[in-house]
Amino acid sequence: MTANPYRIDQSKRLVTVQLSGAVRGTLIAATYEAIYGDPACGPGFDILWDGSTITELLLERGDMPSFVRLNREFSEIASSGRDIILVERALDKAMADMYAVMMRAQQRTVLVCLSMTEVNRVRAATQR
Numbered sequence: 001m002t003a004n005p006y007r008i009d010q011s012k013r014l015v016t017v018q019l020s021g022a023v024r025g026t027l028i029a030a031t032y033e034a035i036y037g038d039p040a041c042g043p044g045f046d047i048l049w050d051g052s053t054i055t056e057l058l059l060e061r062g063d064m065p066s067f068v069r070l071n072r073e074f075s076e077i078a079s080s081g082r083d084i085i086l087v088e089r090a091l092d093k094a095m096a097d098m099y100a101v102m103m104r105a106q107q108r109t110v111l112v113c114l115s116m117t118e119v120n121r122v123r124a125a126t127q128r
Contacts, residue, residue: 003034025063079107
């Protein structure tokens with residue numbers, strides 16, 4: 001399966017993923033695999049999941065556990081970075097919050113933001 005479009009900025013240690021329209025969980029999982037398999041991405045990279053233009057979030061029962069599993073599987077790369085999830089819709093926020101709870105047992109931190117200003121504030125406060 002093809003991944004969502006993403007770009008890697010090595011100087012900022014940031015991967016930005018654009019999620020828009022109807023988004024399927026299987027596509028998110030494929031995106032994790034593509035990012036973690038990309039030689040341009042490394043330990044300590046944050047992933048900004050820009051979901052500000054999602055119109056439909058289509059998740060199946062096993063999708064979020066698969067995201068957690070992928071982070072565990074790729075823990076050498078994933079553990080020291082963060083998932084920063086930008087959302088606008090209440091449903092997307094609720095799902096992102098649930099994912100953050102599921103990820104508590106992992107070393108990777110998940111932050112849910114409601115604006116790009118908040119994303120920039122979080123990134124600026126913790127520049128490494």
